[in-house]
Amino acid sequence: MDSEELYQLKSHFYQANYKAVLSTPLPPANSPSYLPSKVYNLRAQLALSPSTPLPAEESESLALRAVAAFSGYLTAEDKAAALEELRELVLEVEGEEELGWEEGVVRVLSATAFFREGETEEALDTLSGETAKKDLECVALTAQIQLCLNRADLAQKTLESAKKWADDALLLQLVEAWVSLRTIPPNYNSAYYTFLELTTVPSPSAPMLANRAIAQLCQGNIPEADGSLTEALEKDPEDASALMLSARQGMQGALRKLEKIQGGHPWLVAGREAETRFEEARGKWEVPPLATASA
Amino acid sequence: MSSMQMLTKFESKSNRVKGLAFHPTRPLLAASLHNGTVQLWNYQMGTLMDRFDEHDGPVRAVAFHPTRPLLVTGGDDYKVKVWDIRPQNRRCLFTLHGHLDYLRTVQFHHEMPWILSASDDQTIRIWNSTSRQCIAILTGHSHYVMCAQFHSKDDLIVSASMDQTVRVWDISGLRRNTPNQQQQNSFDSFEAFSTVKYVLEGHDRGVNWASFHPTLPLIVSAGDDRQIKLWRMSETKAWEVDTCRGHFNNVSSALFHPKHELILSAGEDKTIRVWDMSKRTAVQTFRREHDRFWALCAHPELNLFAAGHDNGLIVFKLERERPAFALHQDTLYYIRDKYVRQHDLVTGSDVGVLSVRKLGNQYIQPRTLSFNPAERAVLVTSTADNGIYELATLPKDAGGELRDSTSDGKRGAGYSAIFVARNRFAVLDKNAQTIEIRDLNNTLTKTIKPPVQTSEIFYGGTASLLLSSPTAVVLFDIQQQKVLAELSTQVVKYAVWSSDGANVALLGKHTITIANKTLTQSSLIHETIRIKSGAWDDSGVFIYSTLNHIKYALPQGDNGIIKTLDQPIYLTRIKGKTLHCLDRSARPRTIVIDPTEYRFKLALLRHNYDEVLHIIRTSNLVGQSIISYLQKKGFPEIALHFVQDKNTRFELAIECGNLDVALETAVALNRPESWNRLAQQALKQGNHKIVETAYQRVRNFDRLSFLYMTTGAHEKLAKMAKIAEARGDQMSKFHNSLYTGDIVSRITVLRDVGLYPLAYMTAKTNGLEDMANDILDAAGLTEADLDDVPTFEMSTLRPPPVISGTELLQWPSLGSADNFFERALIEGRLAEGAPYVNGTDAAAANAALDEWEGDNAGPAAEQGDDEGWGLDEAIVPQAEEEEEEEEQADLADSAPGISEADLWVRNSPVAADHVAAGSFDTAMQLLNRQVGIVNFEPLKPIFLSIYRSSYAYLTANASMPPIQIPLRRQPTSSKPSQVYPIVSQTLQAITSGDLQSAYRAVRSNELPEAGKLFRSILHSLLFVVVSSQTEAKELRDIISSCKEYLLGVSIELERRRLVQDEPENVRRSLELAAYFTNCKLQPAHHTIALRNAMTVFSKAQNFATAAVFARKLIELNPAPKVLASARAVVTAGDRNPRDAVDFSYDQFTEFNVCAASYTPIYKGSPSVTDPYTGAHYLPKYKGQLDSLLQLTEIGAPASGLVSYV
Structure with missing residues (x-):
């Protein structure tokens, strides 16, 4: 069972409240919570500023080594070589038994890197081991990848089988919200209520407020979504997901800010690709001369 | 001199390849490997089709069966194995045991069921593959037998051995004795069938390979003495002809080229060598850096070879196959076997017209042929000597001795040579990078430096060339060198x-x-x-x-x-x-x-809808691919026509609102859910007869009764009452009595079910005292017991009387979109005499009721099994099965699904939805087809903005990209076929926002601004998605109105420009002012146009016409000040009824104003329209870009904007 502090830390982490994770002091080094807390702390750093390498540290812990390798991957020029290191770690955990949560960390970070490099099948494969199926973070990542593959049906199955043993875990509730926004028929209400519950606390995180806005958008409640969005931007004026929603509504300031903060945001990338695609498609049409009186 | 090429077609990396075999008909190659694997490659696709791993240790021997899907292999495990290679039954069929050492080669006989094997145990064995017995053992070699092969026709075997000999065996005895022969056990009896015919001695070391020539009595052998020997045999003897020397290490294999007089060999010196068979000289050597060659084989039919080496295998050709040819009208000129031939494509006559035997060298076929019809000349090129060409004229008449191309003596160096004009040809020198232009005497007239690195030149139209460079093709004008x-x-x-x-x-x-x-x-x-x-x-x-x-x-x-x-x-x-x-x-x-399929698609693309229909009607074009193509291209109504599957057909018909087809398929499907869906759709469209049929089919008595009530079908209601009686359904009886206004029956029902108070009150309030008393009696009460019950006024609850019996009428129903294809296809159906035009007729409906009335006493289950409720029970277990299956489905299956964008594109014929999905190509096609748009540039901001607003991104796991969330139109879409993207442009937003600003700009005389606004509104309206037909109508009206405003504003702006630039042109200014008043603006704005015209005409002293405008103005009842000035103008016009300036404006005939020339097009004159806004243009503008919006092609065919799903 996790200690109260560690539980709180994980909650922050799952809600993408990385700043809160970082501001939580680490427990004493001899505490059993020390290592997991340290790992979450480092992962939060990587999520917040992926391009800043972590300070080098020698460690026996597989989880810490995975974090270091993942950080190496994020900053590496040669992504292929960096992936190799992660692959070796995965092999290492596969050889061991009873590693507990550390195996999950290794698998999640490796799969994240594989997915980011387009190795979707390898990512899913990494998350499909017997232990991984009983690890919530692995389940959450599996579901997200399945959603990205437009396989909401599979994500739903992943969710359902995890529900059998971890029904009320916070992370699983989040997964359910993600999935319910993508299935057909969707369950926008359930997603909305999940995000609402997480944002009506003393200090909600900006990403969750933005997610609430998305659920409201899906419900068709535009003014309410605007409210959530404003709240999110008040909470963190630099939150990428909130900026994206704001830019989507045509706010030029938000667009410029998003381009500065996260130029590689998928929405920006898609927008740029769309421009090229438009030009290509437009070029296929021959425009006749303009009808004018002099003609 | 020689420049024979080795064209590698396929290459694979693997363990050392020891044996190879080509499949005689399919593009398969079997390779046996030193590590024990046998691979089966498709060398065309470059894919490994299969592998067989059952041998223990290296496999050296492999061969295909000439006709059956069988493979035979022999390994160092002394075993010969025969495999079925069909993917569905691939397995080892049987194993032949008997050899006592490694197997070197195996082979199937070309017609007998025999397998030949050669082994290190110094024997060659022949096995019967049917009985799976060894039927002969050829002994005589005194060392390993490295190779043994059947002759392709004669009963001969050739073998090669480490004992330095090549032997030829006669097996004709075996063939004679094969049928049903007894099992033989002793070696002696085996040998009786086969004898050594010749022993060929000459190699100084062991011989690795020997093979027969496919047609000539020749044998080629290769050995560790690094030599290749050619042997000839006659009926009685065999002798060495010659030796080819050149390999500097052991030669692994040598064989004859199946088509040409060439020998190929491969050796451990890492080379493949080609030899001239008649001269025994080396023709070409192909070298590899590191890989020793171990195996070589030739395809029996094709110019294709394979060689195995230390690290894999290669498949190669020795010459280009592509024949050189040129087409002129119905005549094909081509080169075969070094002759230019003339082939008449109509008659099929085929004659040789020129020899090109001396062009280049004998091993190389000419590369290209260019034909000059004016001079009957040909240009032939060859890759020999780094590229040469020859120019020769063809004889006028075919026949007689053929000339050789060299006899004209017109030749030169060059990689490509083509005719570029009647008397000119171009020659490319690839190394020098120059293009020479020469005349027909082969005299140089010009040298050109190509503008790009050119590897090949092609004809580019008269006096032009297409230059092929590594990254581009350039169209180059030779004369202008540009x-x-x-x-x-x-x-x-x-x-x-x-x-x-x-x-x-x-x-x-x-x-x-x-x-x-x-x-x-x-x-x-x-x-x-x-x-x-x-x-x-x-x-x-x-x-x-x-x-x-x-x-x-x-x-x-x-x-x-x-x-x-x-x-x-x-x-x-x-x-x-x-x-x-x-x-x-x-x-x-x-x-x-x-050609049907592509002609059909072409006709669709070219909007040649008559052709499309013709093909639909005359061909049997079917198949899923055509259907999905049609859906993708936005022609669901045509897709409907092709769908055979009843379910899909029903779904499509419901989606298109085509009730006739829906009814027809519903009858065929006869499932309750189909009938319910049909009823819903028919109800939406107001076709109550189909609703009736559907309700009858699903026995929806309640709704049926209600339907009869609303349509005033009293007779049928009465029948429904009887049916309810028969069914013993009290509630239904009550409903029917209520609908028919039959009070007695209503009271009876209430009484029958024991609701005495209600029955009593009903009787009482309808003045039926007798019945009321009866009820009291039945309840065991007297009136005295009811003292405390208040009295009510008389009330009948009777339905209103029927004024017009709509039961028999077909209501005006909502038409589905008016569409060329639907009309045409429905017409087609009518012609076939389709029965369901307006629902089933009343008689049939009545019959159905009668039938129920009759047989309803029996339980429902006795009815036909797909009618009635029995069906529902059957469905339940089926659903459970499906669930179980899903459980078993592999969770790791990660094939990507259908993206939301694809669904949007698939589901919607609305351009805006395709834009939202990012499918700009199809969106543009839709806009072009619907409203003729060809210039999309002005729409770019809208495209991008719609696309960008159709997704949101949800933060999920740390360090992962966010999840893309598609934003849908309706928060509840229960099926993939019903999801659509969020609406970015709503009619309401535009009419309450931009449109009001535009009106304001008109009122405050900011015309340039107004023009800009109307233009942008018209752009946006293209992407509006509405939710009802009413709104769709409203949208069309707004488009039309905005067009009028934009036209009016443009005319007036033109007039102002004219006043500024050409003040003397008063006539034109007057005309424009008059045309402005012709635009259909709202009264408030129309007065502006009229006042404007009134003022302009008065100023020009055209008092008569000014008064005309003034009168129109007065009719609109303007503000008092305006009214006063209008009256003044009328008075002035009465006083002075003439026009000072002559101008063209006929106020009595209706006209439209051409939106390009701003001239009138009077009613009855020809005109073309803008397919989007409907603006009129003079016919001469057809095909040009519309001048108001600069979007569409004027007069283009268009099916009308679809803004409603």
């Missing part, structure tokens, strides 16, 4: 012009670029399989061949398969259904193809 156009492409190997010279197809290895003749428009097709050739169909479709398919490409790039090929062909011409081609041995062939 680049006309450039198109970036991958390396182009061939260019094929359409017969009208309007289009060109540029073929690369894996790409085809289809371009117009100026290279300004193009589309690109990518093929994973190598592209071989192509030709244009008469209708402008490009037909091409890849290694294994004949395919078509439409001008905009859509492509598809026409036919599968076993062997590559080279297309020369397409005429109708006949496809002319040359096969790989350069023989002319014809293939008949079915």
